[in-house]
Amino acid sequence: xxxIPLYGQIIIALIITIIVGILLGAGNPIWDKETIKxxxxxxxxxxxxxxTLATPLIFLAILHTFLTADIPSRSGRKLxxxxxxxxLVAIVIGL
Numbered sequence: 001x002x003x004i005p006l007y008g009q010i011i012i013a014l015i016i017t018i019i020v021g022i023l024l025g026a027g028n029p030i031w032d033k034e035t036i037k038x039x040x041x042x043x044x045x046x047x048x049x050x051x052t053l054a055t056p057l058i059f060l061a062i063l064h065t066f067l068t069a070d071i072p073s074r075s076g077r078k079l080x081x082x083x084x085x086x087x088l089v090a091i092v093i094g095l
Contacts, residue, residue: 055091055094058087059087059091062087066080
C-alpha cells in the first residue's frame with residue numbers, strides 16, 4: 001500500500017473540511033444558537049491547547065536541531081547565544 005504524501009493529506013483534509021462546512025450551513029447556520037455554542041466549545045479548547053503547546057515545541061525543535069548539527073566550538077557558542085536570544089525575544093513578543 002502506497003503512503004499518501006503530506007501535501008495530498010492536506011488537500012484531502014481541506015476538501016473534507018469544505019464539504020462539512022457546507023453541510024453545516026456555511027455561514028448561514030441551520031441550527032439554533034444553543035447547538036452552535038456546544039459546537040464552539042471543542043474548537044475553543046483545541047485552539048487553546050495549540051497555543052499552549054506551540055511555544056515549547058518550537059523552542060525544543062530549534063534546540064534539537066542545534067544540538068544535532070556539526071558546528072565548530074567557537075562558532076557554535078556564538079550561534080547558540082544568538083539563536084537563544086532571538087528565540088526568547090520572539091517568544092516574548094508572541095506572548
